[in-house]
Amino acid sequence: MKKKSKLSSVYLVLVFLILYAPIFYLMFYSFNSGGTMYHFEGFTLDWYRELFEDTRLLIIVLNTVIIALLSAVISTILGVAGALAIYYARRRRVKNTLLSLNNVLIVSPDVIIGASFLILFTIIGIKLGFVSVLLAHIAFSVPIVVIMVLPKIEEMSTSMIYAALDLGASRWDVLTKVILPYITPGIFAGFFMALTYSLDDFAVTFFVTGNGFTTLSVEIYSLARRGVSLNINALSTLLFVFTMMLVVGYYFITKRNNRPNGLGVKQ
Amino acid sequence: MKSNSRNLYLIPYIIWIGLFVVTPILLVLYYSFFDIEGHFTIDNYKKFFTPVYLKMIFNSFWYAFLITLFSLIIAYPTAYLLTKTKHKQLWLLLIILPSWINLLLKAYAFIGIFGTYGAANSFLEVMGIGSKQLLFTDFSFIFVSVYIFLPFMILPIFNALDELNPSLIDASNDLGASPWTTFRRVIFPLTLDGVKSGCQVVFIPALSLFMLTRLIAGNRVITLGTAIEQHFLVTQDWGMGSTIAVFLIIAMVLIMVLTGKRKRGIL
Numbered sequence: 138m139k140k141k142s143k144l145s146s147v148y149l150v151l152v153f154l155i156l157y158a159p160i161f162y163l164m165f166y167s168f169n170s171g172g173t174m175y176h177f178e179g180f181t182l183d184w185y186r187e188l189f190e191d192t193r194l195l196i197i198v199l200n201t202v203i204i205a206l207l208s209a210v211i212s213t214i215l216g217v218a219g220a221l222a223i224y225y226a227r228r229r230r231v232k233n234t235l236l237s238l239n240n241v242l243i244v245s246p247d248v249i250i251g252a253s254f255l256i257l258f259t260i261i262g263i264k265l266g267f268v269s270v271l272l273a274h275i276a277f278s279v280p281i282v283v284i285m286v287l288p289k290i291e292e293m294s295t296s297m298i299y300a301a302l303d304l305g306a307s308r309w310d311v312l313t314k315v316i317l318p319y320i321t322p323g324i325f326a327g328f329f330m331a332l333t334y335s336l337d338d339f340a341v342t343f344f345v346t347g348n349g350f351t352t353l354s355v356e357i358y359s360l361a362r363r364g365v366s367l368n369i370n371a372l373s374t375l376l377f378v379f380t381m382m383l384v385v386g387y388y389f390i391t392k393r394n395n396r397p398n399g400l401g402v403k404q
Numbered sequence: 405m406k407s408n409s410r411n412l413y414l415i416p417y418i419i420w421i422g423l424f425v426v427t428p429i430l431l432v433l434y435y436s437f438f439d440i441e442g443h444f445t446i447d448n449y450k451k452f453f454t455p456v457y458l459k460m461i462f463n464s465f466w467y468a469f470l471i472t473l474f475s476l477i478i479a480y481p482t483a484y485l486l487t488k489t490k491h492k493q494l495w496l497l498l499i500i501l502p503s504w505i506n507l508l509l510k511a512y513a514f515i516g517i518f519g520t521y522g523a524a525n526s527f528l529e530v531m532g533i534g535s536k537q538l539l540f541t542d543f544s545f546i547f548v549s550v551y552i553f554l555p556f557m558i559l560p561i562f563n564a565l566d567e568l569n570p571s572l573i574d575a576s577n578d579l580g581a582s583p584w585t586t587f588r589r590v591i592f593p594l595t596l597d598g599v600k601s602g603c604q605v606v607f608i609p610a611l612s613l614f615m616l617t618r619l620i621a622g623n624r625v626i627t628l629g630t631a632i633e634q635h636f637l638v639t640q641d642w643g644m645g646s647t648i649a650v651f652l653i654i655a656m657v658l659i660m661v662l663t664g665k666r667k668r669g670i671l
Contacts, residue, residue, distance in 0.1 A: 145485045145488070148481060148482070148485060149482065149485050149486070149489070149495075152478070152482050152499075152554075153498070153499070155551070156499065156502045156551070156554065156555075157502065159510055159513035159514060159517060159551070160502060160505060160509075160510070160513065162513055162516065162517060162523060163509065163512070163513040163516070166516065173521070174515075174516030174517075174519065174522065175516070175519060175521035175522050175523070175526070176521070215416055215417065215420055218413045218416045218417050219413075219416075219417035219420070221413040222413035222414040222417045222418075223417075225413060225414075226414075235417075235421075238421050238425050238426070239421075239425075241425050241429075242424070242425060244608070244656065244660065245653075245656070246608055246609055246611065246612035246629065246652065246656070247609075247612065248612045248614060248628075248629040248632045248633060248649070248652075249432070249612070249632075249649050249652060249653060250428075251636075252432065252632055252636050252645060252646070252649055253428030253429065253431060253432045253649070254424075254428060255636060256428070256431045256432065256435055256642065256646075257423075257424075257427060257428050257431055260431065276420070276423075276424035277424075279420055279424075333504065336506075337504075337506055337507070339506075339507065339508055339615060340614070340615065343615075343633075343637075344633075344636065344637070354506060354508055357506070357508045357509065357512065358508050358615060358619075361508060361511070361512045361515065361619055362618065362619065364515075365515060365516055365519070369509075369512055373505075373506075373509040373512070373513075376505070376506060376509065377505060377509075380504050380505055380506075381501075383504075384501060384504050388497070
């Protein structure tokens with residue numbers, strides 16, 4: 138038995154090693170003064186300095202963040218409305234239809250979403266660039282927000298709504314003073330998911346972005362196609378740190394999500 | 405509840421569904437009947453069933469199958485051993501963490517690792533095998549894909565194993581079943597749903613990832629996703645691209661029907 142558990146820990150450690158090795162390999166060589174990803178000459182921060190002096194890249198980072206924040210905010214609003222629409226749909230068939238339509242974009246491969254949106258924007262006449270990328274990001278983030286918010290609404294007891302109505306609350310009051318405070322953790326979780334999906338997306342953006350506008354993922358792709366350049370290593374180290382911060386933030390939000398129900402309602 | 409309040413939430417949500425879910429799919433279907441000059445035709449479908457395209461489809465499915473198979477072979481024991489660890493939720497989080505890092509950066513790391521002088525070749529030298537051309541081969545493509553999809557395969561299997569009632573295993577042992585029989589007759593059948601959803605999460609994106617084939621396989625591997633990207637963005641033959649997209653959508657629906665309901669997508 139002892140030998141067996143040793144073997145299993147070796148296996149687990151090996152999987153962890155393989156999962157993390159490439160990431161740390163990348164980060165390690167971002168400090169290489171040699172300029173290649175195989176021979177470590179000496180420690181340097183030159184690549185980071187170069188990164189911060191590259192105004193074009195900084196603009197791209199800014200674009201990416203603006204797109205992510207805007208699309209997350211708008212898709213959260215739409216997603217909450219969608220979750221409420223599904224919740225209030227009384228007929229079972231309507232509910233199921235809405236839910237399946239909601240999930241179409243979640244299960245579709247990115248290439249299909251990208252290609253079909255490209256056709257859509259071209260036909261409507263939206264110029265490819267900031268607006269098309271923003272619309273695309275909103276579009277694929279909405280169903281994720283719905284999925285995150287809906288369980289929270291469904292676990293809410295309907296008697297709370299009836300109680301509020303009996304006590305003379307208007308529909309607007311019910312929404313802002315009863316429902317929204319209750320589902321706030323779900324809304325935050327949805328917002329964070331939308332944010333990370335937008336920051337992470339490559340394929341859809343690649344299809345609907347024009348010549349003038351790029352996000353970070355698209356830029357990394359075109360840089361990586363040209364071969365190794367340690368700028369990308371420095372960039373990925375920074376992105377890694379940033380991603381970790383987001384994950385930790387998300388972790389705490391979902392932890393709050395799991396609190397006993399009563400605590401979710403604010404005064 | 406009065407019905408007029410429900411309609412208000414439905415309005416933005418229905419607009420979103422109409423514009424970004426229903427319309428794009430119809431547009432892809434519509435465009436698949438037009439050739440590059442804009443004439444209505446079913447030539448695209450005729451072209452699709454020629455040996456060139458059929459071979460590509462076969463290859464695409466074969467690679468996706470291999471990627472799914474290897475992910476499953478590595479992921480199942482990992483998930484199983486994870487459920488046996490003490491702080492399993494924490495370990496699970498650590499396994500999932502790499503999946504939050506931008507896919508392109510991970511692919512880029514492998515360009516360095518599999519490069520002519522990269523870590524993988526140094527390792528082969530030390531082992532006495534000698535350096536080999538690793539980048540731009542089928543091996544590197546499958547390896548990197550499995551690396552990227554591994555967390556998505558582990559998660560549903562872990563959840564299924566975690567929900568498994570341990571007294572069933574005790575009962576099986578008490579009744580004299582060998583560990584292998586217990587696994588084959590009790591554990592595996594009861595976690596089949598997790599395996600199925602894991603396969604779904606891996607197989608569908610594996611059909612359509614075009615950036616990996618471009619960066620790692622160097623145009624040697626052409627998947628359905630690569631072909632769609634090629635037709636839409638390089639040759640501008642949207643009709644043919646749409647035809648392949650229609651086929652990919654049909655394949656996706658078939659896979660989902662075959663493997664049951666998918667709970668939540670990741671990519």
